[in-house]
């Protein structure tokens with residue numbers, strides 16, 4: 460077992476993270492996140508579950524073909540069909556391709572889900588690892604629900620898969636059930652009772668059902684594991700996974716008692732968090748550690764005073780160390796292309812020349828309406844123009860009349876599959892009329908579940924930001940839009956959600972976990 464002081468960061472935002480409700484992403488969006496993970500310099504990124512759907516397969520293949528700076532993992536159950544499909548997609552990464560196969564080892568999973576005996580589980584695990592190892596030596600095995608497994612059986616499985624060729628063995632707390640002191644005992648038990656444990660890298664994968672995923676991962680590191688599985692913003696199944704930014708910054712900030720290092724370039728943490736939120740529409744709560752809007756805000760007068768005198772009075776890390784530059788007031792209507800590009804770069808965006816042009820035009824239009832443009836405005840422009848680029852349905856123009864005596868009426872013109880159509884509809888209010896018009900043009904049956912508007916910055920000239928959640932045939936997606944006119948922002952958010960619904964129609968067709 461590797462006893463160096465390097466903690467490998469295995470990011471599973473694109474696989475476990477994508478299993479979070481409303482977090483599904485299309486191939487292009489996954490590729491964007493993959494490039495960001497490469498900048499973060501994670502050691503391994505789990506790009507998907509190739510047998511789950513054609514979209515998952517394509518995403519893993521594309522990422523394996525494109526990303527050169529990290530290992531690329533693909534998940535598969537412990538059967539030959541899953542493994543063959545995974546390798547079909549991963550082979551393009553060569554020796555950086557990692558097959559990650561798993562089977563459950565807890566009594567409850569074996570009895571009710573797998574309906575298999577202990578011997579059958581061991582046999583299946585060994586056969587899967589051997590089959591994977593025939594493709595690549597880079598094989599990881601996970602004992603699903605390990606934290607609730609009987610330890611002698613868990614040790615038996617771990618020993619057998621190491622003998623079969625598993626270079627990394629992962630001990631998941633699949634249901635977020637364990638606590639740090641217990642997890643230390645589990646890891647220590649394995650280190651003391653698995654004779655060939657030195658031949659593998661031990662890993663953990665903690666879910667956050669009790670809010671302990673990061674604490675459990677750190678405890679496991681202290682007990683000897685050298686790989687941590689995690690996700691940006693901690694997204695994932697149910698309460699999510701161990702948050703990448705939290706575990707990495709804990710290791711960075713507490714070097715005094717955690718003398719380990721990761722290869723992560725922490726300056727890309729904040730842009731990564733924002734990119735993921737823009738793509739999935741899932742925002743982090745303001746008090747979220749490291750990346751929440753209030754993580755570096757000092758409200759109490761006594762705190763503000765302390766920070767002005769000496770930052771370390773109330774700040775245990777600098778905002779710059781996670782790539783957050785608090786230079787709020789940025790640009791105005793006289794700012795040129797150069798200043799605009801520079802500001803985008805400092806926010807972590809590297810845009811293609813044609814995308815820069817598009818965002819610059821939008822910036823100029825906004826600067827005509829709004830005196831001061833803040834970083835948040837630029838984020839919203841990039842998200843709106845580039846990250847959430849319209850696909851099938853596009854808003855061309857709209858006009859809404861409303862007030863205390865006129866019936867609210869929306870006239871909406873859209874491009875749908877390259878054809879322009881227009882409709883005018885009366886509604887209960889301006890947003891209702893707008894959504895009805897869009898729904899009619901798109902011929903959508905989606906149900907609106909949630910609608911929220913907010914202001915991106917302060918002031919009455921602030922851009923409005925709207926978030927909607929819609930559902931059709933059991934698929935839920937989130938859409939977002941920003942504009943100085945909140946009704947236009949609402950229309951954009953609704954259209955964004957409808958586009959996302961379209962591109963997610965292929966997800967998880969073939970297999971689920």
Ligand code: KIV
Pocket residue numbers: 475561601602603604629631632633634664666
């Ligand atoms: O939570 C879990 O056990 C998993 C495994 C497939 C690694 O996600």
Ligand code: ZN
Pocket residue numbers: 475631633664666696
């Ligand atoms: Zn998981």
